[in-house]
Amino acid sequence: MVFQAQQAVRAAILLFFTILIFKFHYTGEITKFINPKYIGLSQIASVLFLVLFFIQITRIWEKKTHHHHHNHECSHNHDCDHNHDHGNTPMTLKKVISYVIIAFPLVTGFTIPAKVLDSSIAEKKGGMAVITGKSEKSSTNESTNEEVAQSSDTEVLPNPYGEISQDEMNSLVQKLKQSDPINMDDYVYYLNYEEISKDVATFKGREITLKGFVYKEDGFQQDQLVISRFLITHCVADASIIGFLTQFEEAATLEKDTWVEATGVLDVTTYNGTEMPFIKITDWKTIEEPSEPYLFPLNVRIL
Amino acid sequence: MNRIVRTNLFDITGLILLAAAFLLLSLKLDVGDVLPSSFLNLNTIFLSILIEAFPFVLIGVLIAGVIQIFVTEEHIQRWIPQSRTKAIIMSCVVGALFPACECGIVPIVRRLVSKGVPLYAAIGFMLTGPLINPIVIASTYMAFGNNTAIAGWRMGLGFAVALIVAFLVSFFFRGHQFKEALTNTETLTASRKKEPFTKRFFSMLTHSIDEFFDMAKFLIFGAFLAAAVQTYMPAKSLLEAGDGPFSSIAVMMGLAYVLSLCSEADAFIGSSFNSIFPTPSVLAFLIFGPMIDLKNTLMMLSVFRAKFVFSVLFFVATTVFLSIVLVQSFL
Numbered sequence: 001m002v003f004q005a006q007q008a009v010r011a012a013i014l015l016f017f018t019i020l021i022f023k024f025h026y027t028g029e030i031t032k033f034i035n036p037k038y039i040g041l042s043q044i045a046s047v048l049f050l051v052l053f054f055i056q057i058t059r060i061w062e063k064k065t066h067h068h069h070h071n072h073e074c075s076h077n078h079d080c081d082h083n084h085d086h087g088n089t090p091m092t093l094k095k096v097i098s099y100v101i102i103a104f105p106l107v108t109g110f111t112i113p114a115k116v117l118d119s120s121i122a123e124k125k126g127g128m129a130v131i132t133g134k135s136e137k138s139s140t141n142e143s144t145n146e147e148v149a150q151s152s153d154t155e156v157l158p159n160p161y162g163e164i165s166q167d168e169m170n171s172l173v174q175k176l177k178q179s180d181p182i183n184m185d186d187y188v189y190y191l192n193y194e195e196i197s198k199d200v201a202t203f204k205g206r207e208i209t210l211k212g213f214v215y216k217e218d219g220f221q222q223d224q225l226v227i228s229r230f231l232i233t234h235c236v237a238d239a240s241i242i243g244f245l246t247q248f249e250e251a252a253t254l255e256k257d258t259w260v261e262a263t264g265v266l267d268v269t270t271y272n273g274t275e276m277p278f279i280k281i282t283d284w285k286t287i288e289e290p291s292e293p294y295l296f297p298l299n300v301r302i303l
Numbered sequence: 304m305n306r307i308v309r310t311n312l313f314d315i316t317g318l319i320l321l322a323a324a325f326l327l328l329s330l331k332l333d334v335g336d337v338l339p340s341s342f343l344n345l346n347t348i349f350l351s352i353l354i355e356a357f358p359f360v361l362i363g364v365l366i367a368g369v370i371q372i373f374v375t376e377e378h379i380q381r382w383i384p385q386s387r388t389k390a391i392i393m394s395c396v397v398g399a400l401f402p403a404c405e406c407g408i409v410p411i412v413r414r415l416v417s418k419g420v421p422l423y424a425a426i427g428f429m430l431t432g433p434l435i436n437p438i439v440i441a442s443t444y445m446a447f448g449n450n451t452a453i454a455g456w457r458m459g460l461g462f463a464v465a466l467i468v469a470f471l472v473s474f475f476f477r478g479h480q481f482k483e484a485l486t487n488t489e490t491l492t493a494s495r496k497k498e499p500f501t502k503r504f505f506s507m508l509t510h511s512i513d514e515f516f517d518m519a520k521f522l523i524f525g526a527f528l529a530a531a532v533q534t535y536m537p538a539k540s541l542l543e544a545g546d547g548p549f550s551s552i553a554v555m556m557g558l559a560y561v562l563s564l565c566s567e568a569d570a571f572i573g574s575s576f577n578s579i580f581p582t583p584s585v586l587a588f589l590i591f592g593p594m595i596d597l598k599n600t601l602m603m604l605s606v607f608r609a610k611f612v613f614s615v616l617f618f619v620a621t622t623v624f625l626s627i628v629l630v631q632s633f634l
Contacts, residue, residue: 010516021354033351045357048365052515055508098520105353105523108346115343126538130575233442234568235351237533240575297571300445 181207248281349530363407368511394424398431427469446570525598559592566593
């Protein structure tokens, strides 16, 4: 029996990936990486890693006159159809590098804490251009959203991250259209945001309460800032920035990335030639960063 | 004696490296405060891409393992039509029905080709697999305000592009284009048939592990690059570059390539650009991204010759670009 160091390294890597993913789930950090809707899928990955680990540990000690169990007829590893590495060929510098690359996310994953994306990412993602764009686009297809059914008056219970039916969606929209003040709960935030951007005029003059982090960009006036959020479809790599341009005196004193909860009155303004919603803040306070800083889009069942 | 030490030296250093890494880990160093916040952002995005990709990659390598052990060349010959045209159409249709993700599909494609599936058919399958499937259709439909037009164009045009690229590959490339030689496998599968199921199942799993380690380094490297681009490259400079109708298509394709988003998740990002760029460019983003991107290219380079990979990249890019230019007036 011979100790196969490389196989041991591979087993260790598989095990540590299992533990890393498990750790993220256990500590709840996972919601800083992916939409909770996909938590199950990522747990499957953790289980698969564990299964592969148990398979892999059987290969650590193998007979010295080694031949592959599926490789009887071949004289050489690479003469056969499986043109890939079995981890039995001697280590070369190239292989050390590839193991270092594979171990890299393990090292950073265990040592570096997950960070909530901040306004510097918001800026890289397009910032105001994306936020104003939302309204510009929406105003063009305004006509399409008039077919909302009046019927269902049923209260929709928050069904976190699950799918909702078209009816439930419509009743959420109805609820928004009738509400004053509007409260931007995380659950309906994106839905409301879209509706308000589509048709700012309807909502003009209503009171609105929202929270988010402070985002600023060159070209803002002293008393302006955006109260913004990130919307995550799948994982934070696909985060897109949404938010409302607001105005209040103390805006200048607020640092980027400060979380605020604010109440104000919806209005319309033009920013770089685009009509967009705008909030005149009447009341605000700074808050702690919420435990779930990201927003997730509601999914409408199509079938 | 000297040689033994030399060949094992890397093994030993590998182990020591690993031990050092985990020692570091057990010390619970909080390096969060030392590193610049942009690196923390980068690391978070990097890990999130990996966490998102792992389930799909693992399922991909398991399927590849199943193909390797349980599917024989005779099966393939029976299933794939002899005529080239039919084979290409069939592969694209199968890809469209197969709900794959672009990170999981490369190992599957590699196994298919090594089992005798013609290269052009495998490429057709690789291009439609991640692009056309129910999850992608649903997310595109929703992201564009319940608009069927974009989702429809994405699927239809994507399918056409995949067909064209598969034909181009069939004209320009022969053989399997693998980096390493591949010889007759018939004797191998013949002997495999006699083995008991449990043993075959076990070798399927070990194959999957090997496949994972082949792919993982490219996946991880690609994810890191994509995260770095997101953290350090301002979209604004891109927006300014994409002013004209043609340059905006090119810019959006470039963006899709470097961002390396999952096809299931790119629709919302695409829709957030819908305002800044004309619809054809956004469509180019939505079609090009799932077919080939940075992460995917690196994974293909682990399997195929560089010349082949870059040719496919070139074929896909030009076909997507030209087809978008052609249909621009209908959008």
